[in-house]
Amino acid sequence: MSIKEYFSSLFKGITSLLKGLQVTGKEFVTPKLTYQYPENRDTLEIPERFRATMKLKYDSEGYHKCIACGLCQMNCPNGTITIESKMVEMPDGKKKKKLEKYMYDLGSCTFCMLCVSSCATKAIEFDNDFEQAVFTREKLVKQLNYLPEKEKPAPAAPKAEEIAKKATPEDKKQEN
DSSP states (O other), X not given: OOHHHHXXXXXXXXXXXXXXXXXXXXXXXXXXXXXXXXXXXXXXOOOTTOOOEXXXXXXXXXXXXXXXXXXHHHHOTTOOEEEEEEEEEOTTSOEEEEEEEEEEEGGGOOOOOHHHXXXXXXXXXXXXXXXXXXXXXXXXXXXXXXXXXOOOOOOOOOOHHHHHHHOOHHHHHHHO
């Protein structure tokens, strides 16, 4: 190694050290922002778009919008969502798929929001409740349809007046 190369590398080392000290010095004099987290829960501002945990949307009557189509389960890259459904016969005789269990594993979720954006009925959303610390991973697996599903009321039986209006003239002759 020549003397020129030696002093060149020494100069590069010193300039690199000074740049590092400059960054450290700037950080040393900037004002610090410290949140007193457990004490300021009431005043803590969480951004609106923060994704913490997923939840099903329920209406005021206690029904959720999920139709158990399975799109969110198919689009989840980690297999975080598991949907169990069953076929139920409706009062009008048609069969319909009904949600049995909607399981969500918060521990393996990457919060990519592919499930929410692919939901056809907009039945799921991310909440910003970030306090999810637990001691075991099993407690991170949650059933999202925790409210018991109410049975929708059966259609009312037609009144006698409506039946009489719908009756054909031939039916009326047979009655006489």
